[in-house]
Amino acid sequence: MKLTETLAPTQKRIALVAHDNMKETLASWCQKHKSVLENQCLFATGTTGQRVKVATGLEVIPLLSGPMGGDQQIGAKIAEQSLDILIFFWDPLESMPHDPDVKALLRIAAVWNIAVACNPTSADYLISSPLINTEYAYRVPDYSAYAAGRSE
Known part of the structure; x- marks a missing residue:
């Protein structure tokens, strides 16, 4: 598969997701990093977005609750290259009825x-990187041949 370069803008588009018992941890983390996050474009699933907004006063673009399709909305934004960062506080010790959605979201972020x-x-580590406030070029799959109906 060919790779192509894309550019993450100076203002990053960040998705915030947290499992139920991690929502307060994420809200506290956002409060701790409010000065950096207020300069970014934030998206969040359902209750997580509300918790972050109430805890921090940050502007958050709301999506559906994760199990109701919010995870898929975020996955679609990643595939459309309209998200640059995924912050997903999940609990590896808690069994989730929507575990396939979690794996799919992490997979699409890796793809x-x-x-x-x-x-x-x-x-x-991610939010304190000097790259958070600069443009950043990175490589993504080039599906142009596939989209045009050709295989390589």
């Missing part, structure tokens, strides 16, 4: 090579 943080430590 499209966007930055992903799955816990507060990795999110701290």
Whole structure:
């Protein structure tokens, strides 16, 4: 498969997702990093977005609840290259009825090579990177031949 280069803008488009018992952790993390996040474009699934908005006052573009399709909305935005970062605080010890959705979301983020943080430590590293406030070129799959009906 060919790869092509794409550009993440200076203002990053960040998706915020958290499982039920991680929502407060994500809201607290957002409060801690409010000065950086207020300069980004934030999307969030259902209740997570509300919790973040109430805890921080940050503007958050709401999507559906994760199990009701919000995870798929985020996946679609990733595939359309309209998200640059996924911050997804999930609980690896909790069994989830929508576990296939979780795996699909993490898979699509890997396919499209966007930055992903799955816990507060990795999110701290990501948000404190000097790349957070600059344009950043990265490689993504080039599906132009596939889209045109040709295989390579």
